[in-house]
Amino acid sequence: MIKEIFNVGNGKQISNIEDNIVSLEKARERLQKFQTEREENSIVEHPSEKEETLNSVFQIVQPIVTLDNDVILSIATRVQLDEGLAKLKFHKTIYEDWNFGSVDKQGRSVILNFYGAPGTGKTLTAEAFAGSLGKPIIKLGIAELESKFMGETSKNIQAVFKVATEQDAVLFFDEADTLLGKRLSSVTQGIDNEVNAMRSTLLIELERFNGIAIFATNFAKNYDEAFRSRISHHIHFDLPDLEARKKLWAKMLVDQIPLLEPKDEFIQTASDLSDGFSGREIRTCMRLVLPKALLEAEKNQEDPKVKLEQLQEVIHRIKQAKVEVANSETKLSAKEISTAKSLLGVSK
Structure with missing residues (x-):
């Protein structure tokens, strides 16, 4: 995954994390864009609290696609996906009739991780998963969660889990490696503190959540171990057989x-x-x-x-x-690799 780190400008190094955590000014521009889209397209607004300085804007979509009618997957991927659906289908039998709920208190939630190469259908499958269950879906990325106010990103995360619970909606986090990445060990800037606080909040909300959340990434190796262990189903999206x-x-x-x-x-x-x-x-x-x-x-x-x-x-x-195209074999120097590992919180 070190190859995902590039040299830009005057040799300045940036990592996946820094690429996706934008400046406060850009966040302000995104907020204005979201507000405009809400007015033009009737995007539903769900403020976490009326007194909050910043309102969170979430788009709740009713899917028009389903797994059986609109998604084509390899046999291996579909088998893994069906197993995730089976937990929901047979939940009463497993957790009530067979009393597995007595030793699995958090069994009501289903946390899925879709990972694999780009273009293998992860986003479409997430929407179709919700559509097959007859549930709405909330699509999110770092752009929808970040805030122009330091400390507000964590509150946005809390708000979206609350909305998902109230609306019985599937939560879908795209490019999830930017959210579930390894926490920064050498915190030197305010933005680093914000990243760590965001990830800690996400961990807590996942523990409390009783619904369905789906993460999708092309870079699963970037996940923090704490998140990996909390995900119930890791589903690899193979290239089509x-x-x-x-x-x-x-x-x-x-x-x-x-x-x-x-x-x-x-x-x-x-x-x-x-x-x-x-x-x-x-x-x-x-x-x-x-x-x-x-x-x-x-x-x-x-x-x-x-x-x-x-x-x-x-x-x-x-x-x-x-x-x-975009398949360069140019290798990073030892110094670049060391810096990259430091930025990603990787010790080895």
């Missing part, structure tokens, strides 16, 4: 798209060639091939049809980009 890729390609190749070759041939060939692709990358292939087909048809003055050759070409292009 062959069967999942076939379903993804079948979904993307909607019936209205004219194809030169049979659709089954498209699906089989594309699924074989796209091994190692995420669902997001498969969608990107379609975004590239459709205008390409139209452009070539216009140039050749022929009826537009997507050709398998065109799809193969864009798949190759994505593979090339995966190797050549």
